[in-house]
Amino acid sequence: MFLAVDAGGTSTRAVLIDTLGRAYGYGRAGGGNPTATGIGPAAEAIGYAAERAMGDLTGSGQPALALIAMAGEKTAAFREQVVGRLAGLGLSEVVLDPDLLGMFHSGTPARDGYALIAGTGAVAARIRGGRLDRVVGGKGWLLGDAGSGFWIGHAVARAVVASLDGQGQRTVLTGLVLEKLGIEADPGTLAGRAEALRQLVSAVYARPPVSLAELAPLAFEVHDDRVARAILLDASAALADLLSAVRAPDLAGPVVVGGSILVRGMLAAPADLQVELVPIAAGHPVIPVSDGLVGAAVLVLRRAGGNVDDPLFHRIRAEITRLSTSSA
């Protein structure tokens, strides 16, 4: 028996599985990324999800090895806290792996291929021999992540400001953004436009910059609007560039895509707005995944010496889908 955990910025998932891919328990908790939520709360979220997944297991069924797939730096302080928390549950060995590997293996048991993730941030990876061979992007909202949720939301906010300021094109995004931020001024009038602009500027600076990512879904909502469309086309091109940057001519393999911008946004958008993944995938499948839990399970079984082939991979995926759906 093994414990696999996918610790994300907004939620954490854990599953208890055996070497045959049977799942015995599933748990869910809040954000488990120490950079996003702090070391203490992140370790506690992981502990809580693990507890739920393990239920009232005792004795010989007790897992010894836990694997946590997570983004960002794995500091000694965080490692200590999470190891301590899981030791209290009887887990004597804890391994931390990159979330990019968890995402990739949530889509495929292949050892070579690519992952492209665009949620609040954006990052691409080349996986070779089951390891991260090259990673590009993922530098956060201020330093990159073109095509990410922050990037799109930021562009939406700037477009609305420019429009209210009389410097940019009119866009239906204006009404949506003002409504989303709870601004009641009527920009239909000249004075209302100035007032809406003043309130919008205040509202944006009063929030953490990265929360502009919350405006990204509005662009998808009105993708026929010229301004929204231009933003999404730019984002799509930026994400294609990001994936190209990790492409190696000698390495084929599937392209696993994850993150709300890609999975719920781009892949659900009209074809001309979608990221051009086909030339990069070069005949291999493009596989969307919703999170990294299946991959974390693949990683923990491999870490324990197991051989995760196609049938076992599909079993794991089916089991986790069953448990996570019934617990939702």
Next chain:
Amino acid sequence: MFLAVDAGGTSTRAVLIDTLGRAYGYGRAGGGNPTATGIGPAAEAIGYAAERAMGDLTGSGQPALALIAMAGEKTAAFREQVVGRLAGLGLSEVVLDPDLLGMFHSGTPARDGYALIAGTGAVAARIRGGRLDRVVGGKGWLLGDAGSGFWIGHAVARAVVASLDGQGQRTVLTGLVLEKLGIEADPGTLAGRAEALRQLVSAVYARPPVSLAELAPLAFEVHDDRVARAILLDASAALADLLSAVRAPDLAGPVVVGGSILVRGMLAAPADLQVELVPIAAGHPVIPVSDGLVGAAVLVLRRAGGNVDDPLFHRIRAEITRLSTSSA
């Protein structure tokens, strides 16, 4: 006798003048903008500059009216503090005017024309009949200000990150940025590149985002570098757009330009990198100014009922230049 103050984000200047444009004292202090430095320190800086300008004046020479040219919102709390501080110096009437009018009238006594300012932020104004008729831009680093110091510095940082990440072109900006941020890793090696990137990302997120504006001068320093050149061309085009946005076909007049990016950067750059102001100025002069103090003096004399014609304007300017140079 009147007191004119130009209260900027990083420094404050004050001058004591009479209706004939003769200047009797000059004072300088730290940042006097309440948004940038806080209400208390800003009011104190203005008070200190005023004190220095007034020297040991007593009796009939005592000015009654003070005018402060300043950016941003003039809140009741700030007004109260600054009025109190200046009342202590015998100034019974205090008027707050927009810094854009101070900048404009530092370049011309004309009542119609345009101002374009690009320092950390960027803003353009149309002045009609001595009043602000239209203002575009000035929404701060997160929401606009294309072509501003922040915007250029941000582009520089992103270009260096992309280059170190192997996603962007190589640029001499990389060495300059790493040196400026005190990062010693040698990006000449592959491992050094990753380490420099890691340190750069940490350094940028550890500072206030707006401080990226400090990287803008690096782009001007190496304007022959292809990456730097592309950033400056984009900035130049954005500033031209900003000025176009306030242009009215029926209003000619000079274009007064201020702020370090325009005055020390663009106007000192090779012709092809300069902001295309000529088509907008339409035969009228383009006038660079270093700050808004001359304009604050023009505004206070006009407020007192004076007629500031060309000869008086030139007198004021010469007097302030004389005093500020000798006190520097």
